[in-house]
Amino acid sequence: METTKPIIAILGGTGKEGPGLALRWAKAGYQVIIGSRQPEKAENTAQAINQQLGLNTVIGMENPAAAHQADICVLTVVQSAHQEAILSVRAALQASAKDRLHNPPILVDATARVDFRNPLPPAPPAAARLAQDWLGDNVPVVAAFQTAPANALRDLDQPIHSDILVCTDNLEAAEKVIRLAQDGGMNAYYAGGLDNAIVVEGLTALLISLNKYYHVKTASVRISGVPTNPVEK
Ligand SMILES: NC(=O)c1ccc[n+]([C@@H]2O[C@H](COP(=O)([O-])OP(=O)(O)OC[C@H]3O[C@@H](n4cnc5c(N)ncnc54)[C@H](OP(=O)(O)O)[C@@H]3O)[C@@H](O)[C@H]2O)c1
Structure with a gap:
């Protein structure tokens, strides 16, 4: 049973999706680190979140430093930078995993490789499967939050x-990410192994199509028929 909340790093947390997640978790009492390629940009985003929430707990730094300090890293870089961003934090995550063999850092991959202009489901392997291959088995990868709209x-x-649909080959990591999602105000469900994440990525092609046709920015998914501990709304 965890007694303290994990430290969360949002890698590429200066865009649209990252600050939204950061807001929710900082509000819920998590220590959140905003990561960026540029420390000043990370600090500015952290400051804006602190101002919005009336806090001073959110900090910003370069992605590798953020990854090294975190218990859970959430990757929210633009799709085209997926590989480059993961390789830029690989050494930091592997070093951290070596230091804490029984509680390795988790990489949560929110990437959905779908083009807004022409939304089509991507071909396998899933982005998160690629991340797991690049990072090696010592750093568990969890695919999640691909369907959480930044605007919402x-x-x-x-x-x-x-x-939130949570796909991973590591059930312990899945439980931690489900708790994180719930603390951020979302219901989250374990939805199978890492390779299932390709379906969730493809689902975002449907969500983008819905957004475009109905002129909204918040199309998403709800699960029914599964018992869960619904979060208080
Ligand atoms: N937008 C949504 O509603 C939404 C919803 C669910 C999931 N997602 C997923 O979340 C991810 C981010 O989406 P977004 O809309 O937030 O993207 P975004 O605003 O276009 O970009 C996010 C961040 O990516 C970083 N970045 C850009 N080029 C990079 C590079 N070459 N190397 C490393 N980092 C780079 C930038 O951070 P720095 O310049 O500070 O390094 C930027 O602030 C995507 O994979 C997307 O599929 C988005």
Whole structure:
């Protein structure tokens, strides 16, 4: 049983998705580190989140330093930078995993490789499977949050009507990420192994198509028929 909350690093946390997740977790009492290729950009985003929440707990730094300090790293870089970003933090994550064999850092991959202009499901392997291959077995990878719309996350006045599908080959890591999602106000469900994440990536092609056709920015998915501990709305 964990007594303290894990430290969360949002790698590429200066864009659209990262700050939304950071807001939700900082508000829930997590120590959040914003990661970027540029420390100043990370610090500016952290400052903006602190100001919005009336906190001073969110900090910013370069991606590798953020990855080294975190218990859970959430990757929210633009799709085209997926490999480059993971390789830039690989040494930091592997060193951290070596230091803490029984509690390795987790990489959560929120990447959905779908083009907004022409939304089509990507071919396997899943982005998160590639991440696991690049990082090696000592760093568990979890695919999650690909279907959580940035616009919904950033609107703190509204509950999140978006369920999170969690795919990983490591059940212990899945449970930690499910708890993280719940603390951020989302229902989350274990949805099978890492290779299933290709379906979740493909699902975002449907969500982008829905957004475009119905002129909204918050299309998402809800799961029914599965018992869970629903979060309080
Ligand atoms: N937007 C959404 O609603 C949404 C929803 C669910 C999942 N996602 C997923 O979340 C991820 C981020 O989406 P986004 O819309 O937030 O993207 P974004 O705003 O376009 O970019 C996010 C960050 O990527 C970093 N980046 C850009 N080029 C890079 C490079 N060559 N190497 C390393 N980092 C680089 C930038 O950070 P720095 O310049 O600070 O390094 C940028 O702030 C994507 O994989 C997307 O599929 C997005």
